[in-house]
Amino acid sequence: MTVEFQLVPQETFERIRSADAGDFDKAALIADLCRANALMTIKRAGSGHIGSSFSALDIMVWLYFFELNTAALGFDHPDRDLFFSSKGHDAPGLYAALYALGVLPESMLINLRRLEGTCGHPDVRIPGIESNSGSLGMGISKGKGMALAKRIQNRGGRVVVMTGDGEWQEGQIYESLQTAAHQRVGNLIAVVDHNKVQSDMPVEEIVSLGDFDRKAELFGWRVIRCLGHDFSQIQRAFETMRADDGRPKLIVADTIKGKGVSFMEHPAALQENGGLYRWHAGAPDDEAYVNAHREIIERAGLAYHRMGLGELLLKPVGAPPAVSSNGATEVIAEAYGAALVELGETLPTLTVLDADLASDCKVRGFGERFPERFIENGIAEQDMVSAAGGLARQGLLPVVNSFSSFLAARPNEQIYANACENDRIIYVCHYAGLFPAGPGHTHQSVRDISLFGALPDITILQPCNGVEAKAILRYCVEEASGACMIRINIGPSPSFDLTEHYQLRFGQGVSITRGGDAALFAYGPHMLNEALQTADRLSQRGVLIEVINMPWLNRFDRDWLKTALRNHKAIFVLEDHSPTGGLGDRLLAEMNRAGLVYNRPFHVFGVEGVPAWGTMPEALRHHGLDRESLVAKIENALADA
């Protein structure tokens, strides 16, 4: 099956706006066509969140086209209404709506998750986006700040924040409910896109949230409930909430995850797939894409015709430029997940915690094998980490899982509190580093080594392949004295053969190429691959460098280091991290202590500034970390040496 990409062009939306029809019919049609465009961009990007885009789109379209003053006043007017989505992964839907509105250019819309297009989660550098988002639970607080700024500066307009339902597991939501009510932020409206499904399971099963309405009322908010796909109800809800009576407002919108495509709609979609929802993240396969797109377009085409606008025409869009797979074949997290089960068989204290990312973190296998030692904690990282401290105090060995962006930062004080008890805990930071870059900075974790680095007695490691992942987990479980942090790359990555009988040795790296001109340290699969490609190109130019896979990010065997760095004319470190606080800093400090810093260059190549979104090559190039840039940098450094 060949997939053809087709766009509903912006002029079609203009024609619908001008049509002789009721607002509700127009809104329904616009939203449906936005679904088609969102779906197309996700398929074209190879990734993105369908289910949540579809559940939110009716409300987004109603807001932009019929409720808010933003489009009329302009997106830079101080008195405009401000709207943004806190969950952020509904960005494809949001972009489709902004495109339909004429705010987002076509070239950006169609290039979802590409450097020159749009970010996988909203970013203020994109037209129409009022706030970065995608780190869950922050939106109402952020909106409160905006609403207070309007009050302080005597500006008009409301602030409308869309949240997911799962993100109400984050404690920050309740902080913001309390303070917004206390501070009488009456020009703030939150909308819950209450689609009842989180990553791939129902909210009720992960961590039940009970009754949103009564909760928010008890926290001092004015609450109304509506069907989020019924435009008359949506209209009435916002009308009811228009007056600033000093109370912040919550609209609980009952919605359907995957709304608009029969086989993606909750609850049917869950039942079909054994209780797991398949359409939260990731692109559909070709067949599902074609069927879903056709279903929407056929329905919308009829409505368009009924509105007297003739035939619905689609505009062909070229296939996306091919992105090299970088030789990616191995999923390191799978080896980790398997090792976890293996260790669980013999170690009855091993206990695994998860924050609604069990599938991505490959810990579902452990959960199925040892349900009594698997704690699904929902999107509540602080609670998870403190609970792990309690488990450790009572003799268990907790292995805490989440994406690194969330696990290293949000519960950082809780991690420190555990560390001050010398608790033996293993923190597994998935999705560490720059990649995948498509989701954008909220999901790119290039500060995690620095965030863990100053803890008392913490060992930080990252495997470059599955074999090393198993060895590292085994070390952390069986040998390490204090707490450990393991960075794990998500998704397929290049696979490396380490030496046949690979043994992880404390503080030692593994030379993968030989070469006396320079040493190049790298860690994790993607950067190691880039380092090897760099070495290969340099060797063709007569420069021989030794690439060292360094799984230990803050521990060094000094004798090994002295031998390893005896003869090199220069030392380079390729970070999958900021140049501040990563392996480079630790290595330089250790080399200084060992008397290994002398008249030779030492350079750290890291992720500077805000991590770039896009494909892997785009992000590497942007940060000057691609093989071509590295070849040039290394040659320059050696020339200066």
Added chain:
Amino acid sequence: MTVEFQLVPQETFERIRSADAGDFDKAALIADLCRANALMTIKRAGSGHIGSSFSALDIMVWLYFFELNTAALGFDHPDRDLFFSSKGHDAPGLYAALYALGVLPESMLINLRRLEGTCGHPDVRIPGIESNSGSLGMGISKGKGMALAKRIQNRGGRVVVMTGDGEWQEGQIYESLQTAAHQRVGNLIAVVDHNKVQSDMPVEEIVSLGDFDRKAELFGWRVIRCLGHDFSQIQRAFETMRADDGRPKLIVADTIKGKGVSFMEHPAALQENGGLYRWHAGAPDDEAYVNAHREIIERAGLAYHRMGLGELLLKPVGAPPAVSSNGATEVIAEAYGAALVELGETLPTLTVLDADLASDCKVRGFGERFPERFIENGIAEQDMVSAAGGLARQGLLPVVNSFSSFLAARPNEQIYANACENDRIIYVCHYAGLFPAGPGHTHQSVRDISLFGALPDITILQPCNGVEAKAILRYCVEEASGACMIRINIGPSPSFDLTEHYQLRFGQGVSITRGGDAALFAYGPHMLNEALQTADRLSQRGVLIEVINMPWLNRFDRDWLKTALRNHKAIFVLEDHSPTGGLGDRLLAEMNRAGLVYNRPFHVFGVEGVPAWGTMPEALRHHGLDRESLVAKIENALADA
């Protein structure tokens, strides 16, 4: 007035336990005598939390002496009931109860906030302490983990966690309410010491929490309310909550802050002092101490006598060893607070946020002068930081205040989210560094430079005195391009005369002493003072070192650095921070880039491991950062050079 320290000795508590009297009378008397002991240790330490110790003590005593199986089974029995206090600042009361119980030795009790005694907040290295605490909002999560560990390991016993009421402003509390209910943690009991007053103002005024009972019920908990000073009600509450019916349990105990001393009791104590509660933290003056102690002892003496135990005898305790004031005369935060008001007069966008530490952070003056631009956000740092992002997005310049331990770590992901928008925000991290060391690790912030360091476009500074604090704040407000973090020392500190017309110059330090043997970088008042004392001693031994005050912790003027470090035989950095991720790391990286690392020693002296509690000399000595240790280290390093 001469203060004499007198202890109610442990045998007195044993006599009460064995007396022929009812449990309620015994409990009341034990609690009162624990109040006397707690008060004495606070006065002797010169610091500590009276109000919260007094409000919690009746419940604590009832638990340890009459309700829990812990004392009977022993504090190492797997089936024991586990009790700890989440708020932690009621530690003087807790220690007094553990002493009365015969668990904590006298030498530890009387040496509150000293290295060989007890920590200002609970620490598991102290007998009877089940969990570190003092970072607010973590306790129910931690207790949930302990309760789950009991379930997983088939151990008996309940877990009882005491919380404050103010700490319910922390979102983590609601995470833990949700997950504990969902996970059916029925052997978990939380108790709110609902004394209605936070740092120095009523909870209702800071951020109202509404109805605890209904909130917790809505979150799936079983709730009962009682008077926390009525033992029959306390007894009944715990009896009612004994069965594990799968629901976690909350006991809301209405209490009185400062209970037991007439002039410390809320609400009278607030009214007397113009609405601010004086007895939350800090030791009372001599007169207040004597009056309070006398009031308790007179009442308890009568009860003791009525119980047929004769005369209540107290045991004299020596005065604490004198602690040198280190020449501390200046409160840098006051200069900061004054500068904030000054800048506020001319800059209408300057907006100040606080998290219930307005008095300590010296921002109350700004709040009084510009109430519309002062946001009191309660103990909700994540919400505060995201709200600051919203303010910044809407054109204001937020200045965010809290203690560094809380501000650098807990909202770290929120700070990153703001940074990715390039928001101009100033984070002011008070209470930064190792001192005061009395409160212990929860309040010692020796990771903050590393936690901020890898953010895109962040400038980190710390003033050594008031003049520099003003200059730094002005720089951050008027000149800096991105976000800034300012570390501020709390409490009196040594005062330095910088050059007469001191000017803060980007990336440049200030030489305070001259000397060609070595350069010693230091920052902040206490470490700079220690560095100067070290230089003084070294000079007497013929070693001349240049002490450089370095307010820029991650920014360097390379030309200045090249000149400054031209001739020294060695470079030393004295950190008020972990040796990882502080000024030393940044300086070494910059020196490497500038070609300044060559055959001379570079040593970083930092706070390794868990920060030690105690007096300043004790903590310095423990970490080898006192002048004597530094003299030895520097002489050794120079000898090796």
